Amino acid sequence: MDQKLMQLYADFIVKVGVNVQPRQNFIVRCPVTMPEFAHACVRAGYEAGAKRVYVRWEDERLSRLDMELAAEADLKAMQPFELRSWLDLAEDPDGCCTLAIHASDPEAYAGLDAGKLNRVNLARRTMLKPWQEYTMNDRIQWCVASVPAPGWAAKVFPGLPVDEAMEKLWDVIFEVCRVTTGAPVKAWRDHVAKTKARRDQLNAWQLDSVHMTSANGTDLTVGLAEDATWEGASSVSERGVEFIANVPTEEVFTAPHRERVNGIVYGTRPYVYNGQLIDGWHVTFRDGKVVEQGAEKNADLLAEMLSTDENACRIGEFALVPASSPIRKSGVLFYNTLFDENAACHIAFGAGYPTNIVGGRDMTRAQLLEKGLNDSAIHEDVMVGAVDSHITGLRKNGEKVEIFKDGEWAF
Ligand code: ZN
């Protein structure tokens, strides 16, 4: 891969995506397969003035061994230090920020007991929730970005030798993340400005609900939570620092009301859950709850996911992404939600973001539930937008506005 582009990418992610501030602690999660990229990020972090950069190596093959060979009860019983190792840095007076570099093999856990995997992940997420609140509530700057992994590259470009597939995946990532422009910082500044303008218009309309239809049969009405806001492009932390939570990001998203979603929706892209693919799926909602569902591939896994907990069968996010997004235009199916969710409009099963409610960051989960914001241990984005999707909005004053026409912004 082009070393110069890789350093541009790392610099952009750390200095604009995370926006590391002087004296902050900076936590980098990176797969063990990508040490050079972690080192590039560490360098960029110190250049930005980080007090200390902490790298947390992640190893899917190791996780698979744990999942396969350790007892479920032992996997669920986390040690207090596992949570403290995050909280100690989050509670440091100098604050912290975090970058998660993903490079997942989409089939990393294929063939394992899906129920066990799900229950263990749920227990871990529940125990780590005090840390996750820091990112879910934008209390600190956080960013998720991806680099290629051999298993992932082979999945995206089957039939190519792994080296070539890795090379090709780097090229596509550089392309869709606007790194090949040679000036990603400027390209992202322009992109963020345009996305913010759409977001502001959507907020100005004061929408009560949105209605989505597509030729595949999708006919979905999503009522918005009370005091719901549209967010997108960049976010602002508790300390007032602007950051980009996902690289790439093309979406403008809001909080559905957990009891006001009705109709049927068809998935338009396969979806990777716990390392396995769910494909050709659809769900029917009544009063916010999934009452019927199906999938051509891994229907049992879809059912498993929707029953993770009481509210996993309700949605916490509705997001708009035009069909002209660089990710869809690349023509590549990434088998990775971070990219694929930015190729199409999507919904997310499970928890909603408190930041999608006016003043939500300072509310308790009970207060947020009251507003209609869903809560769950999961947040799973699934793609539902098509090139022919139409979306209209119903304003609180009864007026109708056109939001999407033929898969593109209509305003
Ligand atoms: Zn989203």
Ligand code: ZN
């Ligand atoms: Zn999401």
